[in-house]
Amino acid sequence: xxxxxxxxxxxxxxxxxxxxxxxxxxxxxxxxxxxxxxxxxxxxxxxxxxxxxxxxxxxxxxxxxxxxxxxxxxxxxxxxxxxxxxxxxxxxxxxxxxxxxxxxxxxxxxxxxxxxxxxxxxxxxxxxxxxxxxxxxxxxxxxxxxxxxxxxxxxxxxxxxxxxxxxxxxxxxxxxxxxxxxxxxxxxxxxxxxxxxxxxxxxxxxxxxxxxxxxxxxxxxxxxxxxxxxxxxxxxxxxxxxxxxxxxxxxxxxxxxxxxxxxxxxxxxxxxxxxxxxxxxxxxxxxxxxxxxxxxxxxxxxxxxxxxxxxxxxxxxxxxxxxxxxxxxxxxxxxxxxxxxxxxxxxxxxxxxxxxxxxxxxxxxxxxxxxxxxxxxxxxxxxxxxxxxxxxxxxxxxxxxxxxxxxxxxxxxxxxxxxxxxxxxxxxxxxxxxxxxxxxxxxxxxxxxxxxxxxxxxxxxxxxxxxxxxxxxxxxxxxxxxxxxxxxxxxxxxxxxxxxxxxxxxxxxxxxxxxxxxxxxxxxxxxxxxxxxxxxxxxxxxxxxxxxxxxxxxxxxxxx
Ligand code: PEP
Ligand code: MG
Numbered sequence: 001x002x003x004x005x006x007x008x009x010x011x012x013x014x015x016x017x018x019x020x021x022x023x024x025x026x027x028x029x030x031x032x033x034x035x036x037x038x039x040x041x042x043x044x045x046x047x048x049x050x051x052x053x054x055x056x057x058x059x060x061x062x063x064x065x066x067x068x069x070x071x072x073x074x075x076x077x078x079x080x081x082x083x084x085x086x087x088x089x090x091x092x093x094x095x096x097x098x099x100x101x102x103x104x105x106x107x108x109x110x111x112x113x114x115x116x117x118x119x120x121x122x123x124x125x126x127x128x129x130x131x132x133x134x135x136x137x138x139x140x141x142x143x144x145x146x147x148x149x150x151x152x153x154x155x156x157x158x159x160x161x162x163x164x165x166x167x168x169x170x171x172x173x174x175x176x177x178x179x180x181x182x183x184x185x186x187x188x189x190x191x192x193x194x195x196x197x198x199x200x201x202x203x204x205x206x207x208x209x210x211x212x213x214x215x216x217x218x219x220x221x222x223x224x225x226x227x228x229x230x231x232x233x234x235x236x237x238x239x240x241x242x243x244x245x246x247x248x249x250x251x252x253x254x255x256x257x258x259x260x261x262x263x264x265x266x267x268x269x270x271x272x273x274x275x276x277x278x279x280x281x282x283x284x285x286x287x288x289x290x291x292x293x294x295x296x297x298x299x300x301x302x303x304x305x306x307x308x309x310x311x312x313x314x315x316x317x318x319x320x321x322x323x324x325x326x327x328x329x330x331x332x333x334x335x336x337x338x339x340x341x342x343x344x345x346x347x348x349x350x351x352x353x354x355x356x357x358x359x360x361x362x363x364x365x366x367x368x369x370x371x372x373x374x375x376x377x378x379x380x381x382x383x384x385x386x387x388x389x390x391x392x393x394x395x396x397x398x399x400x401x402x403x404x405x406x407x408x409x410x411x412x413x414x415x416x417x418x419x420x421x422x423x424x425x426x427x428x429x430x431x432x433x434x435x436x437x438x439x440x441x442x443x444x445x446x447x448x449x450x451x452x453x454x455x456x457x458x459x460x461x462x463x464x465x466x467x468x469x470x471x472x473x474x475x476x477x478x479x480x481x482x483x484x485x486x487x488x489x490x491x492x493x494x495x496x497x498x499x500x501x502x503x504x505x506x507x508x509x510x511x512x513x514x515x516x517x518x519x520x521x522x523x524x525x526x527x528x529x530x531x532x533x534x535x536x537x538x539x540x541x542x543x544x545x546x547x548x549x550x551x552x553x554x555x556x557x558x559x560x
Contacts, residue, residue, distance in 0.1 A: 009458045010201030012221030013182055014190035015516075017239040018174035019215045019232055020151030022208055025163065035139045039085060039096060042136035046076050046129070049142045053165040062192045063274025068125075068185050069161050075129045081107060097137045104130030114343065120453075121181050128160035128185065148172065153214040155204055159186045169193050174216030176223045178204050181453055190218075194515065198223050202456065221458055245519060245558070252521035254283035260529035265321055265509040266521045269489055276315055278514035286321030286378070288437060288511020289489035292367070293329055296336040302363065308370035316377025323377060324437065324489075324511075326416065327367050329353045329384040339363075348451065353385025358394055368399055372406040380412040382437060387421040389428050396432060410434075418442035418490070423471035426478035436479050437511070440490025440498070444468050462545035463492035469501065469540045469548070476505040487511055496523055496559045497552045503527060504536030523559075531555055 037045065054069035075081070084103035088094060094102065104126060111123035132142055143166040151173035156163070158179040164186065172195055177186050180199035190197035196218030207225055208214070215224040215235040219242075224231055257264055267288035268279030279287060295303040295311070315323045330336045331352020339360070344350035357364035371381050383395055392415055399413055417423050418439030430436065440463040445452040447468050450460035462468075472488075479486035487509030492498035494512035499520060502510065512520050535555055539548045553559050 006225045008201045008204050008223050010198040010221050013187035013199040014197035014218045016196035016218045017235050018196045019235050020153045020173035021149045022214050023152045023154050025156040042133050043076050045136045046132050047073050065189050065192050072129050097134050100133050155208050164189045176201050176204050249518040249522040252518050257521045257524045259503050259524050264524045266517050267511040268514045269511050280318050282514040282517040284517050286319040287323040288487050290325045300338050305366050305370045309373040313374045316374050316379045322380050324380045324382050326382045326384050354383045354391050368402040382414045384416045386415045387419045417475045419446050423475050426475040430478040430482035435485035437487040437489045440492035464498050464548045465545040480506050497549050500532050501536045501539050504532030
């Protein structure tokens with residue numbers, strides 16, 4: 001009898017399934033080879049290295065990866081880090097490499113201790129960048145010389161940009177990474193090149209001792225170590241089905257799709273200018289969610305009206321269909337470099353999104369004005385983190401005032417439904433807004449009271465859990481009753497099982513990552529509306545997400 005296959009759960013960072021030989025990457029294996037360097041020389045070397053990698057990534061159309069690398073350049077040249085290293089050296093007369101390591105890791109620990117997912121991720125980035133400086137100080141090379149077999153599964157604690165840049169990505173089948181989250185460097189690289197990845201797979205390094213092969217399920221967020229023949233065969237079959245589905249879906253590129261005779265928009269979620277390019281390339285039906293936090297994350301001063309308007313204008317001009325700009329959603333897992341916000345014990349439950357904007361109305365007013373400055377294209381505006389009707393009424397008053405001042409005709413004004421309160425209030429909300437978009441990422445975390453960034457709570461993060469489906473149903477029913485547009489911009493929109501139910505409930509816009517547009521178009525075109533409606537009725541009555549998935553996949557072939 002074969003021993004039971006060991007599985008580790010993590011975060012599904014990049015979709016797809018891969019099976020292949022394990023290649024373990026340990027950073028402590030890198031041996032210093034050349035002459036030690038001064039801090040200044042080492043930092044300059046690392047910066048040149050990142051700059052060259054960023055240029056290459058951009059040339060090869062991986063804009064998002066290029067942006068990450070540019071952010072790393074800022075991290076290694078941060079004067080606060082340099083000062084901390086000098087202090088460390090002065091205190092203990094420590095050798096330079098140790099001083100860099102200690103100072104860098106202390107700064108990373110401080111960031112991580114703030115209990116915020118976004119900052120925790122930046123802490124990981126800092127640790128990776130510090131490792132590269134240490135390597136350069138020791139005279140080592142920044143490239144890792146790894147012999148990769150075909151379909152290699154890279155297992156590591158975390159990968160630095162220097163690591164990923166030196167792999168021959170054509171030989172990489174998948175990534176299984178112990179640390180990191182959805183915005184970690186590995187996750188971004190993996191998504192941009194379509195390699196399955198699971199990050200936040202705690203314990204994976206220890207678990208692969210003595211193992212040879214691994215199955216990475218980037219859809220389910222799970223890795224399987226030394227899978228038995230049956231698991232392996234099932235994984236390979238699913239990978240083949242997925243591949244065939246993607247190939248067939250290419251026929252839908254740029255085409256309009258209908259469900260039950262009505263047009264369904266398969267729009268893109270974007271949050272950087274690089275993602276805007278990807279959405280255009282993916283021939284998205286507009287943008288269902290334009291996350292505007294990057295305007296605040298990348299700069300240490302508030303973005304002004306003109307620079308915001310320019311970005312929104314470019315987005316609006318890129319599509320014939322609506323581009324939905326979400327107003328600032330800072331707080332929770334998203335931070336600002338210039339807004340000095342007080343520390344909160346529970347930032348996901350704190351002054352975030354709309355609440356923050358109502359406390360700082362000038363920020364919201366500037367964003368409204370920038371949106372209204374865009375005359376060409378079809379821009380809509382949407383508020384995040386709604387939990388009270390009164391918050392919406394106040395924001396709407398500010399909006400109406402700015403619309404009147406602009407002399408513009410009506411511009412659609414909507415809200416995200418991403419808190420249970422908003423779903424429960426949907427009947428009232430639907431009367432005062434022009435559209436709603438369901439944010440299933442937050443709706444799921446708030447319904448299950450399970451931090452969406454915690455890999456160890458992955459079993460609570462399924463948006464087809466019946467409690468979440470009931471709240472979605474309340475929202476779609478309210479939207480239909482008031483005859484307003486209803487979309488979904490959370491991760492459920494790109495999940496075939498969830499999307500089937502969403503269509504069955506009346507959702508007519510699925511906003512998904514740019515890489516998933518064709519696949520979701522082909523799904524919309526193929527789903528039988530009668531079956532989808534029946535499943536939607538049934539799913540809300542089932543006891544758990546597993547039962548829902550079982551019911552839907554057994555009723556509709558090819559979804560699993
Ligand atoms: C959501 O919460 O589902 C959503 C789309 O917004 P974000 O992921 O930016 O919080
Ligand atoms: Mg959200």
